[in-house]
Amino acid sequence: MSNYKVFIYACPDYDPDLITGLISETIAMMQLTKPIQGNIVIKPNLVMAHPKVATESYTRCEVIEGIIRTIRKKGSDINRIDIVEKSGLGITTATAFRHAGYRKLRKKYGVGLVAMEESRQVRVGLDNGKIHKSIRVAQALADRDFLIFAPKLKTNVLANAYSGALKLNIGSIDSKERMYHHNMDLNKKMIDVLEVSNPDLIVTDGIRFAFGGNQMTQHGIDLGVLAISANAVAHDMVCAKMLNLDPFQIEHIKEAIDRGYGPKSFGEIEVLGDLSIEDVQKKTKHLDYGFYPVDQFKCNFKIISGTPYCTGGCQGIFLDWLHMVKDRKPKTLERFPKLTALVGKVTEKVEDKTVLLIGDCAQASSNIHAKRIVRIKGCPPTHKRIVWDMMINFLLLAPLVRPSLVWDGFGLYPLKKIKGWLVNLKFRPRQRI
């Protein structure tokens, strides 16, 4: 009998009763490594949620409701249940909670909504970190007794096209640490965090599957899948395969396997439930995931990709920005000016009226002949920086440039950060190194 079990179920609707039933049944059949008791933390994917421009990027509240009901049914001596998250793009997590409908869960079930940037945090030392020797996480996450990951099944060009349980860990850390080595080392960084937040149970929302564009703005299809297991590596191996991806080519899954966090082969995994991997593969086999080298994106820009090629850094983030425009404002692509964009260090001679340099490595390209050079610095530049600089320099408005989101990102977010700073000043976060 295998130690690693992954259950795949047909779940056609966001029906909390059905979801609760499936999770409860599964828990009775699987061997959890610890009891569901004490302080429970649920970590969803709320990188962004918005009713107009980010409709498919996040774990739906009905799935979280199913998890909460299961905890109440199957757990014992529950002290508290917290949903802990840090959203992306410099938008407040509170707004993501609101847009994703999580506030009604707080009202209905009394669960806590913990937005990392404004809550108590603690620094935790890592024994095996390759990139981080310590990380700062929400205190609720560090102090939990039982951790449940609730990823959204979707593609992500920054992570070899696959976003699942392991990728969720980037949302366990805050902005500065999140962007540190967010380059070719992204995969190692993600698995470093696993030392602090290795989930005891994973429930993936694959009822709608988002694919083919930017991780936040891409569209989706009905896939009708709920995947459940107790090991993040086995879980991601099976989910990636369902999407016709080779998990051994996905660097963060490979990194987790190499560090001994899960099975080394499919032979060690038992796939159960009422759907097979092949059933799902049939639905996903003709889908285009938009994961290709950035210089192959078709638009008016002539894109030259230099060295290094950072899937999790400049190349990936610029490709993600291009996809964002294509996903929600495809007509803007026609308005792109003719220019040459360099991503990574380019040694060949570059001649154009306008040259755009994306990231610190591109700034080091020396053989450039242009009337106008526009620089977007950073290693890598953040999504927010690229969105802003492309707007200021070329009047190209990404779909996320909306008054409410601009206020949220540039007005509210700094205020929340100040609140977080004050909270942690007052409570003096413990250093666990």
Ligand code: SF4
């Ligand atoms: S500047 Fe960009 S290309 Fe260079 S190492 Fe950083 S992320 Fe990679």
